[in-house]
Amino acid sequence: MHVRAERLRLQSEELIEQDAIAYLAFIEAVRSGQGVAGARARTVQVPLEIARAAAEVAELAEQAGTLGNPKLRPDAVVAAMLASAAAEAAAYLVGINVGETTDARWDEARRIAGEASARLRSPGARGSSSGPGRGRARPEGSRRR
Secondary structure, X not given: OHHHHHHHHHHHHXXXXXXXXXXXXXXXXXXXXXXXXXXXXXXXXXXXXXXXHHHHHHHHHHHHHHHOOHHHHHHHHHHHHHHHHHHHHHHHHHHHHHOOOOOHHHHHHHHHHHHHHHHHHOHHHOOXXXXXXXXXXXXXXXXXX
């Protein structure tokens, strides 16, 4: 699990950089009037790859919450929430960047984001304030040290 998480971390860092580069290349292409189609395609492809990676992080977080240390389960749930939000955001960008055209990449991005969100609703991903890893509430007036 650790190796997969590290691979995803490195991949995500690379995708963040690629997304910025794709956006700047698209702006330059629009300004110059050259290579606009290719630059636009990249502004769709990179967020789609981000959605895929985020969905994989959500899957990994669900596994960690189910199979990992029960005291760290709330952290795994939060990781799944953040990964789901990242998948949704990336899917949104795919939709914006494909524009008005029908595009299978937009359908794929929405499907991926939906699957990532569904992981939050699965029994293995549910968390609560009284779940594992959460102590009992402190009496009023007590301080944490």
